[in-house]
Amino acid sequence: MGVTRELLIGGRETPAASGRTTEDRDPYTGEVYATVAAAGPEDVTRAVDAAHEAFPAWAALAPFARRAIFLRAADLLDARSEEAATLMAHETGGTRAWAYFNVALAANILREAAAAVTAPRGEVLSAQQEGTLGLAVREPLGVVAAFAPWNAPLILGVRAVAAPLAAGNTVVAKPSENAPIAAGYFVADVLREAGLPDGVLNVVTNAVEDAAEIAEALIADPRVRAVDFTGSTRTGRVIGEHAARHLKPAVLELGGKNSVIVLDDADVDYAVEAAAFGVFMNAGQICMSGDRVLVHERVAEEFTRRFTAKAAALPTGDPGHPHTVVGPLVSTAAARRVAALVQDAVAAGATVLTGGGKPRGAVHPPTVLSGVTREMELYHTEIFGPVCVIATFADDATAVALANDTENGLTCGIITENATHGLAVARRVHSGIVHVNNQSVADEPHAPFGGVKASGYGRFGGRWGIESFSNTRWVTIADRQARYPF
The missing domain is CATH 3.40.309.10 (Aldehyde Dehydrogenase; Chain A, domain 2)
Incomplete structure (x- = not known):
């Protein structure tokens, strides 16, 4: 097939600083399907640089303009369902039915993100002091580190970035080594074609042996303000520990039994x-x-x-x-x-x-x-x-x-x-x-999705996803001067 992709940083594809690459194999045939750049910590820093630089303009973009990008992306994804099915078959062994389901749900996740952009945020609070208006205001956090798994690459690749972006954050995405195209580049390509500005979504791929180093470098960067991870409980524990060490909120959707x-x-x-x-x-x-x-x-x-x-x-x-x-x-x-x-x-x-x-x-x-x-x-x-x-x-x-x-x-x-x-x-x-009166596999983009115990914490979906990747600030406005005891 000969698919080759470099790191996506600041809207441009660029090789890893080391020049290294890694192979992505078709699980059914065993043949190499794609070759992608194998990032090092210095490449993570470059990706965060780009996301940090793009954040102010993206956060300030008019909500209707931001919403239009998500709606266009959803339609584009629907239109590329055949391409997605072929990609998933070669990269993860996904059947055509599973691929079509991925496309449909991922497109609806984007539509739900579009709706969330213009949904009411914040509250008017009852203030104790006379003549004071209290506000609870939701604002984006900054740069979000998003880890997307391979098993439902379009669904979870889109879910990893949709809510953070809709909330006004920028993202550095690290897709699974088993699905760097479907869970990373393909999602980014659709959003970029829909009009997502350069640097708002960056994709960093890596060799399997470097996964821990790349994840730690990404979470440790002080400009990264939240962590978004879907994957195994074993890996999720490590991601959660890194996030806690740096006092960063994390949403972890982990394994099930x-x-x-x-x-x-x-x-x-x-x-x-x-x-x-x-x-x-x-x-x-x-x-x-x-x-x-x-x-x-x-x-x-x-x-x-x-x-x-x-x-x-x-x-x-x-x-x-x-x-x-x-x-x-x-x-x-x-x-x-x-x-x-x-x-x-x-x-x-x-x-x-x-x-x-x-x-x-x-x-x-x-x-x-x-x-x-x-x-x-x-x-x-x-x-x-x-x-x-x-x-x-x-x-x-x-x-x-x-x-x-x-x-x-x-x-x-x-x-x-x-x-x-x-x-x-x-x-x-x-x-x-x-x-x-249904089995265990069901997902809807507007519903709160997540587990308890070792299946993780935090919720994706609808307003819960927006809340997970935004910060609530308390702001007061007084219409008169206060009196103080000294």
């Missing part, structure tokens, strides 16, 4: 369809994927039989084929990691209902297990692959206890035909998101 709970009053046909989507979409490489399907014992036998048969029949392999449902994982190493988790569980007594075995390159077969116990690593670890565990329960209390038996708390799906019953269970599940 999510459950889909099938209650005794569920429609089994619907439950099978919903759970299969929640488990196997994007080969299970979604922070919201259902690692565990918890099924009431009354419907467990029928559900397990139908669900296992559906998983076994899912088309797998080439992400470029229009009918493929489960494409490759992001790398052969990722597929081997998932296979090792399955093998470890089986060796300790778990049962493979379908799938298992060795992956074909980066393609791991859809796999369903039962009999997984707390002593097994797979019970606790986020799988991030096309694998799930089925477990049964006899009552709501047991279902809730199983769902909550994890350090994570991102999302949960509850399948039921009784909304009142589902809501009662939902209120007892410890997660930032719960979907009653």
Whole structure:
């Protein structure tokens, strides 16, 4: 393919100061898809220089002008859906259906950001002193460091920058080494074509071995005023520690160990369809994927039989084929990691209902297990692959206890035909998101998105995203002179 990209700094593409580059490989073929610049700390400083210089003008730009850029970008993104699908297939192994979903949601995130630009901000406060008007005013922070992951590169690449930019900040984006084009340059290209001024969004790519150094340099720069990170809990802990050390606010959306709970009053046909989507979409490489399907014992036998048969029949392999449902994982190493988790569980007594075995390159077969116990690593670890565990329960209390038996708390799906019953269970599940009569994978750009416990803190989406990347100031105006005691 021969795609080559340099660092995007101040509206211009420029090589890394060292001249180094790094390869971006197609996970299905193993071939090099793109070559991108491999930044060093000095390049991070140059990117922050550009963002800092661009900040005053961008923050002062008329809201309607800023809003128009986001609306144009949304339309441009929609128009480039075929290009995005090809890009995602080569860079991350994403299927065409997953790519089209990425485009649609990412475009709507941009439209929501456009709406947020002109939404009312701030409040008029009741002042204690007579003749004084109190105001709570929201203002942009400055430069935001945005880290975008590879698994939903357009959705999360856009989400990483949309709210910070809409709030009036400038951004230095560091996309994942596994998706530097889709999660970084492609997003920046669309926004620049829509009219985003030079320096407002800068993209810094790096070699895998330099990731920690680049992240630390970016967060440590005193002109960076907030951190925006989506990724694994392990890496998120490190990012959070760096941000805390420099007294900078951070929004961290981290890993999940999510459950889909099938209650005794569920429609089994619907439950099978919903759970299969929640488990196997994007080969299970979604922070919201259902690692565990918890099924009431009354419907467990029928559900397990139908669900296992559906998983076994899912088309797998080439992400470029229009009918493929489960494409490759992001790398052969990722597929081997998932296979090792399955093998470890089986060796300790778990049962493979379908799938298992060795992956074909980066393609791991859809796999369903039962009999997984707390002593097994797979019970606790986020799988991030096309694998799930089925477990049964006899009552709501047991279902809730199983769902909550994890350090994570991102999302949960509850399948039921009784909304009142589902809501009662939902209120007892410890997660930032719960979907009653739906599975665990759902996202809307205007809703507060984020987790609890080790799934992170802070919220993306709608006004919550704007609040995360702006500062509230208290301003008073007195219409008379005050009297002082001395």
